[in-house]
Amino acid sequence: MGSQAVIPERLEPLAKEQIEFFHEHGYVLFKKGCSSDLIDAFNGHIRDIRSVAAEEMPEWVKPRKAGEVLDKDRFSVRLFNPHQHDGFSRQVMKLPVIRGALAQLMGDEAVCVQSMYFYKEPGSPGQAAHQDYYYIKDDPKTMVAAWIAMEELVDEENGCLWVIPGTHRLGLLPHGAVKDLEEHEAYTHETEGIDLKAQIPVVMEKGDILFxxxxxxxxxxxxxxxxxxxxxxxxxxxxxxxxVLHREDLRVKYPLY
Structure with missing residues (x-):
């Protein structure tokens, strides 16, 4: 008989009040979920990935923007799905605190389907208001994002996230062309039919995780x-x-244990 894999016990990092807050408002901020040392090491690792000579870059590493690979985009174009190729990225993807929190929010074990590392250097645009389900449709609807702050401070000045509490109850809204191209990337889409004055900033410190x-x-x-x-x-x-529906590139499920 073959030996069965031992699945580690899950943490339960979220308090009851935090779980209730998530279900009521659509998000919850978990403070200091990732250590500063780990973040420093991961930031350095990701920088090294994009620092190699262009001819030595694997396809998944290349900073591709609108189908074109330009050297100037090494540290501006986000790195898509590093968890599919890189062991360190997978380890951060499945931090025990993330695995435990997701199980508390979902009611069962979670698996990862997408990862992105954002650089967002000074002067770079943000992303217009949107719902993740517009880009990644899943059945049943269970998807939750875990957004880790990799800087000492993420605030209104350097481009923090803004949320509209409670809008997760509205269902999927129409998305159209981005309106403010000075503020936001042009190649994404923007939620329509919603009052953006209700947005509030989520200021985060290094190691905070926003679910x-x-x-x-x-x-x-x-x-x-x-x-x-x-x-x-x-x-x-x-x-x-x-x-995941309609996205062949995101069909593989990566377990968190």
């Missing part, structure tokens, strides 16, 4: 700081019995 529902309307603005980056690592998770 938010796939239908929560959220955005970020331009990094207006002179010398402060806004690096972050965000992974999208679904419950283990859920499936």
């Amino acid at each position: 938010f529902h796939e239908l929560l309307i959220h955005s970020s603005n331009k990094n207006r700081s002179k010398d402060r980056w806004r690096r972050s690592y965000v992974c999208h998770y679904i419950r283990q019995d859920s499936m």
Whole structure:
């Protein structure tokens, strides 16, 4: 008989009040969920990945923007799905505190389907208000994002996230062309039919983790700081019995144990 894998016990990092807050508002901020030392090491590791000579870059590493690979984009174009190729990225993806919190929010074990490392250097645009479900549809709807702050401070000046509490209850809203191209990236889409004056900023410190529902309307603005980056690592998770629809590139489920 073959030996069975030992599945480690899950943590339960969220208090009852935090779980209730998530279900009522669509998000919850978990303070200091990731250590500063780990973040420093991960930031350095990701920088090294993009620092190699262009001809030595694997395809998944290349800073591709609108189909074109330019050297100037090494540390501006987000790194898509590093968890699919890189062991360190997978380890951060499945931090025990994240695994435990997601199980508390979903009611069962979570699996990862997408990851992104954002650089967001000074002067770079943000992403217009949107719902993640518009880009990644899953059945049943269970997706939750875990957004880790990789800087000492992520605030309004360097492009923090903004959320509209409670909008996860509205269902999927129409999305159209981005309106403010000075503020936001042009190649994404923007939620329509919602009053953006209800947005509030989520100021985060290094190691904080923001968990938010796939239908929560959220955005970020331009990094207006002179010398402060806004690096972050965000992974999208679904419950283990859920499936990603229409996206062949995100069909593989990565367990968190």
